[in-house]
Amino acid sequence: MHLWLDTAKIEEIREIASWGVLEGVTTNPSLMARAGTADRESVTRMIDEIVGGPVSAEVISTDAPGMVEEARKILTWSPHVVVKIPTTAEGLKAMKEISSWPNGRVNATLVFSPNQALLAAKAGATYVSIFIGRIDDVGQDGMEVVRVTAEIFDLHEIPAQIVAASIRHPRHVVESALAGAHIATIPYAVMKKMIGHPLTDVGVRRFLEDWKKVAGS
Numbered sequence: 001m002h003l004w005l006d007t008a009k010i011e012e013i014r015e016i017a018s019w020g021v022l023e024g025v026t027t028n029p030s031l032m033a034r035a036g037t038a039d040r041e042s043v044t045r046m047i048d049e050i051v052g053g054p055v056s057a058e059v060i061s062t063d064a065p066g067m068v069e070e071a072r073k074i075l076t077w078s079p080h081v082v083v084k085i086p087t088t089a090e091g092l093k094a095m096k097e098i099s100s101w102p103n104g105r106v107n108a109t110l111v112f113s114p115n116q117a118l119l120a121a122k123a124g125a126t127y128v129s130i131f132i133g134r135i136d137d138v139g140q141d142g143m144e145v146v147r148v149t150a151e152i153f154d155l156h157e158i159p160a161q162i163v164a165a166s167i168r169h170p171r172h173v174v175e176s177a178l179a180g181a182h183i184a185t186i187p188y189a190v191m192k193k194m195i196g197h198p199l200t201d202v203g204v205r206r207f208l209e210d211w212k213k214v215a216g217s
């Protein structure tokens, strides 16, 4: 399972990229707002320079012609850019058109059911982003949507890749991997929690203390 970062904050991307395990980034209008910028193009270009892998940039149009027009521009921003399209009926029309272009990579976003995932895949999306946390928030089982979608894609040899999105805690990452997600897009704070463990810190300290006993300070 590939690990992407779900943020538009350049400093967060630089830090996690320095670990050497970052394979992509996803942004959306809310994440852009949290990063305090409306300049999607510059941010996308900067992210691509740091990561050198898929960077999702989302359209803000809600009608198919508007989405398609935006996608034409977005796809010129950087070599690895992926156009994020909401999974609505208008979105499907736009996905179908954009994915017919030679460089037309689409990330179908705001997917909340296996049926939406199936439709987005049929419309040519390269990635389908299932919003686990938001599904859990309304009392349903986000991971079950990932599991069922993975089974359907596997059974019918559908090439679209499942992105586990709206991840809220480290368990979501582990469960996404077990449920068959191809990618998890992870918030910065969750990524930090994934590496931190108190027993690792205690272990490192003890090793150093013991080493000093025999080797001197």
Ligand code: G3P
Binding pocket: 006, 026, 028, 031, 129, 131, 133, 134, 165, 166, 167, 185
């Ligand atoms: O990638 C989707 C993500 O940004 C949505 O997360 O926490 O706003 O549901 P959240």
